[in-house]
Amino acid sequence: MPGVYITADEFMHDAESASKDRGMPGLRTVALPAHKYYRARATLDELRPVVAAQFAEIVGHLTRPLSDEEARPAQIQPASQEENFRISGSDFLDAFEKVNEAFLDSRWSDALPIVPPTPELVKAMLAGTTRSPRDVIGQVAPKNGIATVEKIAINAVMAGAKPEYFPVILAAMEGFTRKTYDLTHVQASTGSFTPIVMIDGPIAQELNVNSGIGMLGHGWRANSTIGRALRLSLLNLGQTWPQVNDMALTGRIAAYTFYTFAEDTARSPWEPYNVSRGFKPGDSTVTVATSWNPTTYGGGAVTPWTGQGVIDQMVERIKSGNVRWPHAQTYFLVFIPDCAVDLANHGYTRRSLQEYLYEKTRVPYENLPKDVLFGQGSEEDFIRASVADGRIRPDRAPIFLDNLKPGGRIPVVQSPDDFHIVVAGGSPGYNLFFNYPGTNHANETVKITGATMTKAGR
C-alpha cells in the first residue's frame, strides 16, 4: 500500500534509523518544522498554514513514480566492524585520552571517562561467570543488537565494574531483553524513562550494594558501576544515541547509572520482594523496571510521619490522576525500613498493603475522564477496547466490565500485583514513589546464576 510518513524535523534521524531497522530504507517521509508544528498543533486554525506549506510535498510523495532504488533497495549487509584494535599514545595518559576520544567519537561511551576494554580486562571480567563468552543473552532494542556474554563484559569493563558484579549485570540484561519487557519504549521514547535496577537476596550484601542512606547517589562502586555497565550495554548493543534514535526529551535524571540499589531484606518486616514473586528464600535476583522520575513521601529527617499517613498520601496522589490506561500502569513503591515496620506493626503484610492500595485507589465511574489522553474517545471507551483486545487480561476483565456503570469503582491497575512493594532506604529516610505509565509491560525479575566469585548467585 503506497503511503507517506509525516514527522517533525527533529525526529528525521529517528525516522530514517527506524525505517532502515525495519528493512524499508526508501520510506518516503515528510518533515514538519518542529518549531512551527509543536506550537501550532493545538488548534486546527493554527495548523492550516503548517499543513499548507507541506501539502505539495505530501501529494508529491504519494504520486511521484518510484526510483529503482526505492522499488528494489539493495539488501543491507551486516556492518563489518573491527573487533580488536590498537590505540597508542606517547605515554599512558596520552593513550588513555585517545581511547576516550575514539570511543566517544564512535558513540560507544556515555562521555564520562571509560576504562579501556583491553582483552586482558575483558578476560578478567568473564572470569566472574561460568557462562561462555559466546552465549547469547538476548537482543537489544531498538536495533536488536546481539548481546553476547562477551559483549556485555566489554561494556562492564568500560563502566569500571568488578568481575564479581558481572553475574548481576548479565541477569539484568536478560531481564531487559525479554520479549515481555518493552525496551524499545524505554530506550527511545520522548518520555525520558529511566530503568530501575533492584538487587535482592544475599548477593547484595556480598557485593556491598547500598540500600541505605544515599542509595541512589554516588560513592558505592557496586551501585554506580552495575548501573553504568547496563547503561553502556544498552547504548552499545541497542545502538542508541541522543537526538538520533534516543529521543528522551530531557535525557534521564539518572542517565549514567540508572536507579540501582538493593532491597534491605535484613530490616524489612516482610519476606524479600523476590520471594513474593515466586523465587525461593535465599535466591539472589535482579529486578529491572522502568519509571518516570520518582517523588518522595514521608518527612525525611524533618517532618514526623506515620506509615498510614504515607500510604494514604500515595493513594491520594494516584487517585488524583483518575484512571489512565489501567492495562499498563505499574507502581514501584520503595518503603524505608522504619515505615515498613510501622505498617507491619499496624497489621499490613506486603499482600494486604497491595490490596489496600488497589482498593483505595479505585476511582468512581462518574469520575472517569470523558476524554482520554490521545483523543480517541472516553476513558470508558479505552478500557472497553483494552478488554476487547486483551491488553486487560481476561482474568481481570470482569472487574472492569462489572464496574463500568454508575456506582462502579474502576481499578487504576490490572491487579494488586501491579503495586510492587520494596523495602530500602535510610533511617531517617524518604519513601520513593516510582510510576511507569508505560505502553506495555516493563518489570522483570531474573535469578542471578553462574557466579564464581561470590557465595550467592552460583
Next chain:
Amino acid sequence: MNPRGEIPPPPTVGINPRPADLAGKKIVLIDNGKYGASNFLEVLGEMLKQRYPSATIVRYPKPAAQTITALPDWYPTVKQQGDLFVFGVGD
C-alpha cells in the same frame, strides 16, 4: 575490544508503486493516537478533499498507547481501509 554487538540486518523491501493522481482514491489518514497528529490529519483531510473532491478520506487511528512493535495484527488491517495512507507521528 569493540563494545558494539552484531546487528542482523532485516530483509529489505521496496516501497509500493504510486498512483499518478489522487482523484477517486480512498486515502487512509492514520494518526499515532496523539492530539497533534490527529489535528494535523484533520486539516490535511480537509485540504485533500478540497483539491480532490472525488477522493474519499478515511480516518483510521492507530490504537492508542501501544507501541508499533506491539501491533503485529493491526498493521495488516490498514490496507483493507483504502488505496493509500498518510501516517502522522507528531505527538
